[in-house]
Amino acid sequence: MIVNKPKKKKKISRFFVLNIIMIVLFTTILSRLVYLQIYKHADYKERADISSTRLISEAAPRGKIYDSEGNILATNIQTYNLTYTKPNDENENFYETMSNVFKILSENGEEFQDDLLLKLDSNGKFYFDFKTDDSDTKKIVEVRFKRDRGLNEEIEKAEFEDKESDFTDDEIALVDKELLKLSPEETFYKLIKIYDLQELVNPVPVQEEGETNKAYNARLEAYNDKYEEMSGKEILDELLTKYSLKEVRQYMVVKDAIKMQSFKGYRAVTIAENIKQDTWQIIYQKLNDLPGIDVSIEPIRYYPYNNLASSTLGYLSSIDSSKETNYELRGYDASSDLIGVAGIESAFESELKGVKGGTTVKVNSKGRVTEELFRLDSYPGNNVHLTIDKNVQYAAEQALKDTLERVRSSIAPNATRGAVVAIEVNTGRVIAMASYPDYDPNVFSIPGRLTDELSQEYFDPDIDAYAKEFMKRTGATGDIEELFPRDEDTGKRVDRFDTYPKKFFNYATQGLLPPGSTFKPLTAIAGLMEGVATEGEVMMDNNGSWSTDELPGLILKNFEGRANGATDLKTALQVSSNYYFYELGYRLYKKNGGAVNGGNIEALDTLAHYAWKFGLGMAQEDQTEKNLSTGIQIEEDFGQVYNFESWKAQSIKNPMYDIVRALKTGNYHLFSFVPLDIEDNESDPDNLKEAKTALKNEMKAALEKVGTNEEITDNTKFAESLVPYVKKVMDISPQFKSAVVETSKNRSVDINEEAGVIADAIAFYIINNQAVEIKTPAQIIYSAIGQGMTTATPVQLANYVATLASGGKRYKVSVVDKVTTPTGEVIKEYKPELVDELDIPEEYLQIVKEGMYRVNTSPSNGTAYNSFGNFPIKVAGKTGTADFSTDENYRIQGRAAYGNYISFAPLDDPKIAIFSTIYDGSRGSEGATIHKAIYEAFFKEELLKLDPSYASKSESFRKYVQDSPLKDNKDDSIKIDTTSN
Numbered sequence: 001m002i003v004n005k006p007k008k009k010k011k012i013s014r015f016f017v018l019n020i021i022m023i024v025l026f027t028t029i030l031s032r033l034v035y036l037q038i039y040k041h042a043d044y045k046e047r048a049d050i051s052s053t054r055l056i057s058e059a060a061p062r063g064k065i066y067d068s069e070g071n072i073l074a075t076n077i078q079t080y081n082l083t084y085t086k087p088n089d090e091n092e093n094f095y096e097t098m099s100n101v102f103k104i105l106s107e108n109g110e111e112f113q114d115d116l117l118l119k120l121d122s123n124g125k126f127y128f129d130f131k132t133d134d135s136d137t138k139k140i141v142e143v144r145f146k147r148d149r150g151l152n153e154e155i156e157k158a159e160f161e162d163k164e165s166d167f168t169d170d171e172i173a174l175v176d177k178e179l180l181k182l183s184p185e186e187t188f189y190k191l192i193k194i195y196d197l198q199e200l201v202n203p204v205p206v207q208e209e210g211e212t213n214k215a216y217n218a219r220l221e222a223y224n225d226k227y228e229e230m231s232g233k234e235i236l237d238e239l240l241t242k243y244s245l246k247e248v249r250q251y252m253v254v255k256d257a258i259k260m261q262s263f264k265g266y267r268a269v270t271i272a273e274n275i276k277q278d279t280w281q282i283i284y285q286k287l288n289d290l291p292g293i294d295v296s297i298e299p300i301r302y303y304p305y306n307n308l309a310s311s312t313l314g315y316l317s318s319i320d321s322s323k324e325t326n327y328e329l330r331g332y333d334a335s336s337d338l339i340g341v342a343g344i345e346s347a348f349e350s351e352l353k354g355v356k357g358g359t360t361v362k363v364n365s366k367g368r369v370t371e372e373l374f375r376l377d378s379y380p381g382n383n384v385h386l387t388i389d390k391n392v393q394y395a396a397e398q399a400l401k402d403t404l405e406r407v408r409s410s411i412a413p414n415a416t417r418g419a420v421v422a423i424e425v426n427t428g429r430v431i432a433m434a435s436y437p438d439y440d441p442n443v444f445s446i447p448g449r450l451t452d453e454l455s456q457e458y459f460d461p462d463i464d465a466y467a468k469e470f471m472k473r474t475g476a477t478g479d480i481e482e483l484f485p486r487d488e489d490t491g492k493r494v495d496r497f498d499t500y501p502k503k504f505f506n507y508a509t510q511g512l513l514p515p516g517s518t519f520k521p522l523t524a525i526a527g528l529m530e531g532v533a534t535e536g537e538v539m540m541d542n543n544g545s546w547s548t549d550e551l552p553g554l555i556l557k558n559f560e561g562r563a564n565g566a567t568d569l570k571t572a573l574q575v576s577s578n579y580y581f582y583e584l585g586y587r588l589y590k591k592n593g594g595a596v597n598g599g600n601i602e603a604l605d606t607l608a609h610y611a612w613k614f615g616l617g618m619a620q621e622d623q624t625e626k627n628l629s630t631g632i633q634i635e636e637d638f639g640q641v642y643n644f645e646s647w648k649a650q651s652i653k654n655p656m657y658d659i660v661r662a663l664k665t666g667n668y669h670l671f672s673f674v675p676l677d678i679e680d681n682e683s684d685p686d687n688l689k690e691a692k693t694a695l696k697n698e699m700k701a702a703l704e705k706v707g708t709n710e711e712i713t714d715n716t717k718f719a720e721s722l723v724p725y726v727k728k729v730m731d732i733s734p735q736f737k738s739a740v741v742e743t744s745k746n747r748s749v750d751i752n753e754e755a756g757v758i759a760d761a762i763a764f765y766i767i768n769n770q771a772v773e774i775k776t777p778a779q780i781i782y783s784a785i786g787q788g789m790t791t792a793t794p795v796q797l798a799n800y801v802a803t804l805a806s807g808g809k810r811y812k813v814s815v816v817d818k819v820t821t822p823t824g825e826v827i828k829e830y831k832p833e834l835v836d837e838l839d840i841p842e843e844y845l846q847i848v849k850e851g852m853y854r855v856n857t858s859p860s861n862g863t864a865y866n867s868f869g870n871f872p873i874k875v876a877g878k879t880g881t882a883d884f885s886t887d888e889n890y891r892i893q894g895r896a897a898y899g900n901y902i903s904f905a906p907l908d909d910p911k912i913a914i915f916s917t918i919y920d921g922s923r924g925s926e927g928a929t930i931h932k933a934i935y936e937a938f939f940k941e942e943l944l945k946l947d948p949s950y951a952s953k954s955e956s957f958r959k960y961v962q963d964s965p966l967k968d969n970k971d972d973s974i975k976i977d978t979t980s981n
Helices: 014-039 041-049 090-107 135-148 151-159 169-181 184-194 213-229 232-239 245-262 277-285 321-328 343-347 390-410 452-459 463-474 516-530 569-575 578-591 606-613 644-653 657-665 686-704 715-732 734-744 751-775 778-783 794-805 842-857 887-893 924-938 940-946 955-962
Strands: 052-058 072-084 118-120 126-128 269-275 293-302 316-318 338-340 357-363 369-376 383-386 417-424 430-436 539-541 565-567 809-811 816-820 826-829 834-837 876-882 898-905 912-919
Touching: 072 090, 072 277, 090 245, 090 269, 090 277, 118 184, 118 245, 126 135, 126 184, 135 151, 135 169, 135 321, 151 169, 151 184, 184 232, 184 245, 232 245, 245 269, 269 277, 269 293, 277 293, 338 343, 390 417, 390 430, 390 912, 390 924, 390 955, 417 794, 417 924, 430 924, 516 569, 516 578, 516 606, 516 794, 516 842, 516 876, 516 898, 516 924, 539 578, 565 569, 569 578, 569 842, 578 606, 578 778, 606 778, 644 686, 644 751, 657 751, 686 715, 686 751, 715 751, 794 809, 794 898, 794 912, 842 876, 876 924, 898 924, 912 924, 924 940, 924 955
Parallel strands: none
Antiparallel strands: 052 357, 072 269, 072 293, 118 126, 316 338, 357 369, 383 816, 417 430, 417 912, 539 565, 809 834, 816 826, 876 898, 898 912
């Protein structure tokens, strides 16, 4: 019997189901693509044109800066900027668009925005323009520049192939070292490839109608292979068949700006700033043919009085690449924002900086704005009101400039630098402060003003050319290779003795210099108050030199060796008798327990305690980074008067040239030995470097103990402690071993004996030479006439004079009166602040005042009589010819002494105190003309009241006051053509 079994249902495969699903999905997607690209193409193209949303930032005006009378010293004006926004089809239209833009700019005499630090000079040579004269900063910026553009990647691949982990510090340093080897030319070639500039003459192939994908891809691959194999130099050669090197670089500048902006998301790239209105109108009419191009209105910084008070105001500059991250965290756009880098602009950056605004817009595929969605207005920064009076400032600057020119053409050919500071006696407010040479801050804020030539002059001056001119002008007898040696790394000459006039160095607040005889009034006050000087005592200055049997060998001379005969205190100030004040300095030391051998350390600080009251330095125990300041709000240095601890620290810091040189020659004092080289040498192995350092540290440690209870006085014990350190150097040093061989040719050499002799020599140097030098009372004697280690800045010295004039009240120096909001509300006010006081008896003050008054009024020997002999207002003064070297060195270096001068007026009720200096000015009296001009501007009304015909009698009054070209500017109606270069 046959039984029919039921059939099993065939099981559907899971793969079959999956295939069905995939077919359905792809069919749906394909159908949708056909629908979108064919049937709805026009509709979606239109929608795409308006679908891109972007934020366009709006720069905020900086706050204004005013003088004490409300005149605007720094403000903002609106200018037209040409910008480029990368459109969707940027690659297709970029070069055509830029060619048209460059043509329009050229035809209308406009300069395009060139922020690329890789420049091209007039000879067709490339160079880096890092806008700094500091070599270390240049290296940092150069590395950052090259890394930002990806030049490190090729080096990293070559040095660390297949590396996946992060680079170590040593590996990063190695890459940076290789980056610094890339010359400007090599960098340009690499950027040619990075930015695909071959597209300028040979655009990337596009697929032609009817061309198969295979054929097109083959063409594209051949194109890419061709330029991949070509070097940047070869590509440039191809570009130069149609374009000049300057034109090629122009396209690179824009490409570079686009790349740098791309790191920060959407940003418009500025093509040209501060274009003329006519140019703007031409571009506006052609916007439809210039995809991505637009015109914006932006505020730029403007200084109506140009150079006036530039060292106080400062200037604006782009953000250094090494500081970009820091500023971006604070809300800055490092690629376009300018910041204050000096003066008030820098010190009050956070106040002056406004709050940016912006507009959210829709743009189409060509980067054109189609709709404004939201707008946030920018808000100006706060205003800073200074204490400076523009009219007094003008007189100070012009008189300083003219005085330098006069002195330079007559007695001191290197009188190229100087400074003057005028301070209100009873407030500490700065009325005028000038530094020369100065500059026009508009050069940095108004586009087109800072040419490549100016930039190079400011930040990378040709010291080689300057050196030749300097040698000829000054008659310096030294060798140019000594005065201006060449840097081993760059081959460029360097200004070894710092003679090149630096526009951006504020000589008024940062220049440290010896006060010279302008310090003598302070010594006089100290002498009177300590009882070692009286009004009536007469000293006999018969041979023009001072000495004492207690300090044999110390013979100090008057200026030019003059003998002043019978000299009392007033006369000593009048004729500037060094003899008299040397004696006062020594008496101050002896009166407070000073011993001949310098045993009483406290006595050495007798004069310093008075100087500190006047703001000339500060006791070490009171020093902090914050209070080492006059109080002025802008960058300053802070000098120090002679005192034991500072002198000891300075002596220890100084390289021990004498003993190092002596050990190297094998002879010191009465000691002879095998030469031992302990000089620092980069080629030394590490163990030798460590051994040399250890020996020197022992020497320094011994000097640290000078003047303490632990001071080393036993030569034998100290020498014994040095022997192991000496032997360590001897054992390692190949130079010493060679010296032993040479010495052995003439005498027997016992290494242990040699080590002992060398240790004895070092011990003698430390204990019998350096320790004695550190404790010598000679330094307080030098200090009594403002020489020796004593240095101060002009603003410190002006404050000292103001303190003297006030009878001992020292105020914090301030150049800022207040900070206000844009609507005038006072945010912060800088009121006069008394920081110290010395209660000078009135009779002592009158003695010093009378002596200083004679300086200006004595026809026979008043050193500033020519300027103030017939001045209607009584002025107290003191000249100071401050030496920093010997006459022989002056001739070798082409230098001269500082020409310093101090004064205050009126004599009986002082209102204003002034200090001025002329670098290499030769004589202090030369600066009196600067002071006279300042007094004439400050006391203008009073002078005319005292003598209505005064203007006809004073050439300086007419020149610096009556005929001053500066007009009041107390509103915003500023008219200027900022496009003129």
